[in-house]
Amino acid sequence: MALNPVKLRDKAYDSFTERLLARDIKPGQFVSQRELVEMTGMTLGAIRELIPRLEAEGLVTTVPQRGMQIAHVDLNLIRNAYQFRLFLESQATALFAVNRSDGAIARLRAAHEGIIRRAEAGERESLIADAEATDRNLHEAIIDHLENDIVSKAFRVNWIKIKLIRQNETKLYAELVIPVMRDHLKVIEAIERRDAEGAVAAMTAHINASRARAIDMG
Secondary structure (H helix, E strand, C coil): CCCCHHHHHHHHHHHHHHHHHCCCCCCCCEECHHHHHHHHCCCHHHHHHHHHHHHHCCCEEEECCCEEEECCCCHHHHHHHHHHHHHHHHHHHHHHHHHCCHHHHHHHHHHHHHHHHHHHCCCCCCHHHHHHHHHHHHHHHHHHCCCCHHHHHHHHHHHHHHHHHHHHHHCCCHHHHHHHHHHHHHHHHHHHCCCHHHHHHHHHHHHHHHHHHHHHCC
């Protein structure tokens, strides 16, 4: 049974972002619609339906006579993406500290402490992938507890841009695993105390440190 147009567009979007994050499509690269068909395995019609969404989200820009350019990682993107992230997550963190259940907070702590134990034990196999998943899970839990689809969708689009920046500049290398997890634990500790102001301060420091690494390594 054929997919309806909405599901087809969503599938094309998922395929595009997967290729983008896998670096099959690189920041700043120019691509044609035909090339996107080949890269994603989607139909030309689906790609044409996809392009307005990608343009609206700032993931591609159409350049006359040259085609579509993938978002370029530069200081402007770093500044804008991290500023937007800070606006979203500072407010969400304050509310999360007040509203979230003790059980949910305990699970976040356990996940982070598990990553730290593995890193301190010298484990390398799958550590980076698991640490990155734990990192994202914390931020998504804070955002998604708002139960606001607009905020959650905006966060995820911005997260793609943050991921591009990290891949280009500051991927979570082994030596960063423990410091990043400990930054998160400072946020979690403030949330455990129901200290909204302290949680926001810890989250702000964490995001600003990530932004500084991106700029310094650029």
